[in-house]
Amino acid sequence: MDFQVNSEVASLQKLIIHSPDSGLGKVVPSKAQDWLFEDIVHLETMRKDEYDYYVKLLLYFLDTDKIKGKLNSIDNAADRGFFIPGHKDYFKSDKVIEFEVLLKEVLANIAIKSQLLAAVCAIEECSFREMELFLSFSDLELTRLLITGMTSTGDMYFSPIPNLIFTRDIGIMINDHFLLNKPAKLARRRESLLAKYVFFNHAMFKDLRSKLVEIEENDEQFLMPENEQGDKEETLEGGDVMMVAPNHLLIGISERTSVEAARQVMRKLFDKKVLTKVTLVKIPAKRDYMHIDTVFTQIKKNVWVLLASIGRAAEKHKRDLIWEELGQRNKAEELMIKQFYVENGLEKSRSFENLEDLLIDISEVDLKCKEPVKFVYSGNNVFPYGAREQWTDSCNLLVLKEGVAVGYDRNNKTSEAFENAGFEVVNVKDLLLDFEKNIKSPETLENTIILLPSAELSRARGGSHCMSLPILRASV
Numbered sequence: 134m135d136f137q138v139n140s141e142v143a144s145l146q147k148l149i150i151h152s153p154d155s156g157l158g159k160v161v162p163s164k165a166q167d168w169l170f171e172d173i174v175h176l177e178t179m180r181k182d183e184y185d186y187y188v189k190l191l192l193y194f195l196d197t198d199k200i201k202g203k204l205n206s207i208d209n210a211a212d213r214g215f216f217i218p219g220h221k222d223y224f225k226s227d228k229v230i231e232f233e234v235l236l237k238e239v240l241a242n243i244a245i246k247s248q249l250l251a252a253v254c255a256i257e258e259c260s261f262r263e264m265e266l267f268l269s270f271s272d273l274e275l276t277r278l279l280i281t282g283m284t285s286t287g288d289m290y291f292s293p294i295p296n297l298i299f300t301r302d303i304g305i306m307i308n309d310h311f312l313l314n315k316p317a318k319l320a321r322r323r324e325s326l327l328a329k330y331v332f333f334n335h336a337m338f339k340d341l342r343s344k345l346v347e348i349e350e351n352d353e354q355f356l357m358p359e360n361e362q363g364d365k366e367e368t369l370e371g372g373d374v375m376m377v378a379p380n381h382l383l384i385g386i387s388e389r390t391s392v393e394a395a396r397q398v399m400r401k402l403f404d405k406k407v408l409t410k411v412t413l414v415k416i417p418a419k420r421d422y423m424h425i426d427t428v429f430t431q432i433k434k435n436v437w438v439l440l441a442s443i444g445r446a447a448e449k450h451k452r453d454l455i456w457e458e459l460g461q462r463n464k465a466e467e468l469m470i471k472q473f474y475v476e477n478g479l480e481k482s483r484s485f486e487n488l489e490d491l492l493i494d495i496s497e498v499d500l501k502c503k504e505p506v507k508f509v510y511s512g513n514n515v516f517p518y519g520a521r522e523q524w525t526d527s528c529n530l531l532v533l534k535e536g537v538a539v540g541y542d543r544n545n546k547t548s549e550a551f552e553n554a555g556f557e558v559v560n561v562k563d564l565l566l567d568f569e570k571n572i573k574s575p576e577t578l579e580n581t582i583i584l585l586p587s588a589e590l591s592r593a594r595g596g597s598h599c600m601s602l603p604i605l606r607a608s609v
Contacts, residue, residue, distance in 0.1 A: 135147075135340065135341075135605065136306060136309060136311065136338075136340075136341050136604050136605060137306065137309050137605055137608070138305075138306035138307070138308070138603050138606045139308050139376060139378070139379040139606070139608060139609055140376065140377065140378060140379070140500070140606060140609035141375055141376065141377055141430065141431040141532060142431055142432070142433055142434060142535045142536075142609065143534075143535065143606040143607040143608060143609040144533070144534040144535070144606060145194065145195060145531075145532065145534065145603055145605075145606055146228065146605040146606060146607060147195070147228050147229075147230065147603070147604045147605035148191070148195070148228075148229065148230065148300075148601050148602055148603045148604060148605075149230045149231075149232055149235070149300050149303070149601075149602040149604060150187075150188070150191070150229060150230070150231060150232070150300055150600060150601060150602070151231065151232040151233060151297045151298055151300050152180065152184055152185075152188065152231065152233075152298070153174075153176060153179050153180050153184050153298055154233070154277075154280055154281050154295075154297070154298075155176070155277075155281050155283070155293075156280060156281035156282060156283075156293025156294060156295050156297075157176050157179065157293070157295045157298070157593075158174075158176035159281070159282070159283070159289070159293050159295075160173050160174070160293070160295055161173065164292070167319075167320060168292065168293070168295055168296070168320045169295075169296055169318055169320050169321070169594075170295060170592070170593060170594070171592065171594055172592040173592075174589045174592050174593060175589055178588070178589045179589035179593075180213065180216070181213060183586045183587060183588070183589055183590045184298075184590065185213065186561045186562065186565070186585055186586060187539070187561075187585055187597065187600065188216060188224075188229065189207070189561075189565055190533075190564070190565065190583065191229045191533075192224065192226065192229055193565065193568050193575055194533045194534070194575045195226070195228040195229050196226045196227075196229055197575070199224045199226050199229075200224070201568075201569075202569070204565060204566075204568075204569045205569075210222070218231050218233045218237070219237075219273050230604075232297065232300060232303075232328075232331070233276055233280060235335050235337070236276050236279065236280070236327055236330075237272050237273060237276040238335060238336075239330055239331050239334050239335050240272040240275055240276060242334065245330065245334050246268070246272075247268065248330075249279075249326075249327070249330045250264060250267055250268060251264065252326055252330075253279060253323060253326065253327075254267070256322055256323060256326065257290075257291040257292075257323070259290065259291065263290060267290075270284075278290065279323070279327060280293070280294060280297060280327075281293050281294075282294075292320070294321065294324045295593075296320065296321055296324065296593075297324045298593065298595070298600060299372070299593075299595045299599040299600055300600065300601065301371040301426070301598060301599045301600070301602055302314060302316065302321065302324075302370040302371040302599070303324065303328040303371060303602055304328060304332070304371060304602065305371045305374045305376065305602070306376065306603060306604050306605075307346075307376055307407055307408065308407055309344060309407075310344040310345075310402070310405065310407050311332065311341055311344060311345050311346065311604075312346045312348075312369075312371075312374065312398060313325075313328060313329055313332060313345060313346065313347050313348070314348070314369050314370050314371050314374075315348040315367060315368050315369055316368065316370055316389070317366070317368035317370065317388070317389040317391075318389070321370075329347075333345065346398070346401055346402070346405075348368075348369055348394050348397060348398065349367065349397070350367055351367060351393065366391055366393070367391060367393050367394040367397060368389065368390060369384070369389075369390045369391070369394035369395065369398060370389045370390055370424060371602070372385075372389070372423065372424025372425065372426045372595075372598075372599055373385035373386070373387050373389060373425050373426070375425065375426065375430075375431075377431065377495050377499065378410075378495060378499035378500055378609065379408075379499075379608075379609060380408045380409045380410050380499070381408065381409075381410040381411075381412070381495065381499045382399075382402065382408055382410070382411050382412070383411075383412050383414055383425065384398060384399070384411060384412070384413050384414070385413075385414050385416055385424055385425030385426075386413055386414065386415040386416070386469075387416050387418055387422060387423065387424055388418040388419060388420065388422065388423055389423060390424070392413070395413050398411075399411040399413075399473060403473075403475060403480070409475040409476075410472065410473070410474040410475075410499075411472070411473050411474075412470065412471070412472040412473075412491060413470070413471045413473075414468065414469075414470050414488070414491070415468060415469040415470070415471075416428060416443065416468055417468075421523070421524065423594070424599075426528075426529055426598050426599065427526065427528060427529055427596075428440045428443055428523065428528050429443075429488065429492070429528055430528060430529060430530050430531075430532075430538075430598050431492075431532065432509070432530060432532060432536065432538050432556075432582075433535050434496055434500045434502040434504075434535065434609075435496045435500075435502045435504045435505065435506045435507060436506075436507045436508075436509065436536070436554065437492050437496075437506070437507075437508055437509070438508075438510075438511070438527070438547070438550075438551075439488065439489075439492075439508060439509075439510065439511065439528055440510070440511045440519060440520075440523045440528055441510040441511065441514040441519055442466050442519065442520070443466050443468055443488055444487065444488050444508065444510070445487045445488070445489055468487075468488055469484075470484060470485040470486075470487075470488065470491050471483075471484055472484070472485065472491075489508060492506065493506045500609065507554055509547070509550045509551055509554050510547075510550055511523040511527040511528050511544075511546075511547050511550075512527065512544070512546040512547055512550075513546040513547065513549050513550040513553070514550070515546055518546040518547075519546075522543075522545075522546060522547050525541060525543055525544060525587070525591040526540070526541055526544070526587075526591060526594075526595065526596030526597075526599075527540070527541070527544040527547040528596075529595065529596030529597065529599055530582070530596060530597055531597035531598045531600070531601045533575075534575075534578075536556075536579055536580045536581070537575075537578050537579065537580070537581045537583070538581075538582055538597075539561075539582075539583050539585060539597040540582055540583070540584055540585070540596065540597065541587035541590065541591055541596060541597075542560065542584035542585060542586055543587050543588065543591060548582065548584065551582045555580060556580045556581060556582050557580060557581045557582070558581075559581060559582070559583055559584065560584050561583050561584060561585050562586075564583055585597065
């Protein structure tokens with residue numbers, strides 16, 4: 134199949150990414166939080182010294198011929214042409230796929246171009262004359278405008294969408310279906326619209342169109358007073374969705390994903406018989422966590438990395454209740470885990486008290502894993518590094534093949550925890566050189582955590598898991 138994902142850990146074969154664009158360099162302090170950034174980033178450093186290594190690593194694992202033997206010339210090129218869509222030296226791959234390329238190809242159809250532009254101008258409140266001007270742009274120029282908000286000459290017409298670097302939030306493959314997400318924040322509305330037009334109109338996804346799942350508004354929401362509508366919004370982002378086993382989907386209920394949207398998605402997937410089990414994991418709705426993939430991800434069938442304070446939160450809460458009765462107020466993290474499954478044609482449900490219990494169940498029951506389940510804790514579970522490193526995405530890793538994952542180099546204590554769990558921790562620059570010299574190869578690499586430079590990437594509040602949209606993995 135061209136599109137199939139039934140786990141978080143089987144070998145990655147195709148994904149969609151978006152390299153940091155000039156819109157990231159336009160984030161100003163006064164708008165940073167509105168655009169969902171905690172800080173402003175240095176774009177050149179983020180690109181050349183950090184994200185480009187991510188792209189080179191992905192190519193080595195997914196499309197080796199595009200990079201093998203060329204590393205020296207790529208690194209010493211006068212410009213970054215290898216990484217720039219539209220440049221004569223661009224690596225263009227059908228396995229490591231740039232969202233910007235897909236959008237440009239969709240705009241080649243004048244009818245779709247007109248429809249999309251009208252929709253964007255409506256939500257961005259552009260004038261009619263501006264819309265006419267945009268229609269005269271080349272496909273490349275219009276693509277960059279739609280993503281960055283500005284033209285190549287520097288004219289700015291609307292805000293950038295700097296979060297597009299986190300392609301995970303566009304949507305997610307669920308077996309052979311694709312869920313188009315609905316973002317919670319205004320800053321991400323345009324990227325969601327662009328994604329819909331790409332997936333419904335690009336020739337690559339022709340066979341997927343009948344399997345696209347959209348989130349719809351509550352029929353009665355428009356009748357509610359405006360001050361009550363927010364509580365009923367149907368919002369869901371990809372960082373809150375994990376396909377952990379062929380018939381099991383996790384959906385986080387968080388700051389960005391509502392219970393209404395989670396319930397709607399579960400209902401649609403059950404009705405379509407796409408899977409038979411959905412678990413809802415309600416985490417504290419706060420900026421520290423944002424999505425479930427900021428507090429845990431899977432590395433192997435039997436290995437998970439997570440924030441210790443939420444792993445056995447229910448047990449801690451029970452212990453703290455004793456002291457609350459005596460007058461001491463302790464603030465425990467509260468989680469709620471509800472699992473819904475279809476058995477013999479009937480829909481049933483059950484609860485898990487602790488996150489670790491759920492993850493053990495996934496490894497042992499869904500993935501049939503016979504090895505003991507291991508947990509690697511953020512910051513090696515040493516105060517205050519657990520919380521500090523979770524904030525810089527210690528729990529947000531992308532698995533390239535089972536046991537081989539990409540993380541950030543700044544989370545030193547978490548790296549120690551991985552080493553204690555039997556993993557080799559390597560720097561991406563050293564690993565790429567070893568690949569070039571045939572000292573190591575992606576095919577033979579095992580139990581390895583690959584560290585990306587991350588001084589600027591981590592400021593954007595998302596790790597390698599966030600920066601990836603897998604559309605094809607090997608069957609688990």
